[in-house]
Amino acid sequence: MKNLRALMMLLIAAAAGLTAVVFASRWMMAQSSSSTTKVVVATADIDLGQRISPEYVKTIDWPAGSVPPGAFHEVGKLDGRVLKETAMRGEPILEGKLSPQGSTGGLSAVIxxxxxxxxxxxxxxxxxxxxxxxxxxxxxxxxxxxxxxxxxxxxxxxxxxxxxxxxxxxxxxxxxxxxxxxxxxxxxxxxxxxxxxxxxxxxxxxxxxxxxxxxxxxxxxxxxxxxxxxxxxxKLPQPAAPAPVHSAPVKVAAHRAPAAPRDCVHVIDGASNSQECF
Structure with a gap:
């Protein structure tokens, strides 16, 4: 009987401990989700090429676990910077949307x-x-x-x-x-x-x-x-291509073989002298 009571007490203590762990975990998650940080956002629509002045931005509380990369936490760091993309009211100002340091305002800053x-x-x-x-x-x-x-x-x-x-x-x-x-x-x-x-x-x-x-x-x-x-x-028919012009063939004279030698004799007839070949 005593062993049974001890076992029951042990089970109740384990259940109580497990419940405490669950509640502590939930409390810690609630605390982490409720923690915030300051993020700079636009107070009005800002066109690209426009220089940022303090009246165009402000800091608001932003969930610490979801801060976008390149966000700013201080308004002073944006003074004089130029936007190369339009920023809408309430949108965080990100480094990727800004022209390089020293850029002047106007269209040339966004090229x-x-x-x-x-x-x-x-x-x-x-x-x-x-x-x-x-x-x-x-x-x-x-x-x-x-x-x-x-x-x-x-x-x-x-x-x-x-x-x-x-x-x-x-x-x-x-x-x-x-x-x-x-x-x-x-x-x-x-x-x-x-x-x-x-x-x-x-x-x-x-x-x-x-x-x-x-x-x-x-x-x-x-x-x-x-x-x-x-x-x-x-879809008009294409004109026929002109016929190619061919140059006239060059005739090459056939090479004639030299005539075969013939037998010739001198004929003397009184005062005349001639040569006959056959």
């Missing part, structure tokens, strides 16, 4: 290293009805004369060809803010390109007209097209 900004004139059609917004990617089509030196007028046809792919739109008109919901019909679009691409755009707009083609932001495939011409668009 990637080794790239350039070039502006092209557009209208509501060329500008994809205003949906080519900052942060989007476009392809560039040039429409020009295919062969202006051809003697046959039918060969002098226009061609439309994609000449540049996956070009980043930096700004539309004088606005660099990235609002993906509102189209803006403007007369100029600024693009980020390499120096070689800038040269191609400058040449293309001097020999023809440009059009922008909006593309998926994550689509990295580059089209490889032959371009569209009047003949390919209307």
């Amino acid at each position: 990637d290293e080794g790239k350039r900004a070039i502006t092209v004139r557009v209208n509501d059609v060329i500008g994809v009805a205003g949906f080519a917004l900052p942060g989007n990617y476009v392809d560039i089509i040039v429409n020009t004369q295919k062969d202006s030196n051809a003697q046959n007028a039918q060969n002098e046809q226009k061609i439309s060809k994609i000449v540049l792919e996956h070009i980043l739109v930096l700004a539309v008109a004088q606005e660099a803010g990235r609002d993906e919901t509102k189209p803006k019909v403007v007369d100029a679009v600024t693009l980020q390109v390499t120096p070689e691409q800038a040269e191609k755009i400058d040449l293309a707009r001097s020999i023809g007209t440009l059009s922008l083609v909006l593309r998926n932001q994550i689509d990295r495939q580059d089209p490889n097209t032959d371009g569209a011409t009047r003949a390919s668009l209307l």
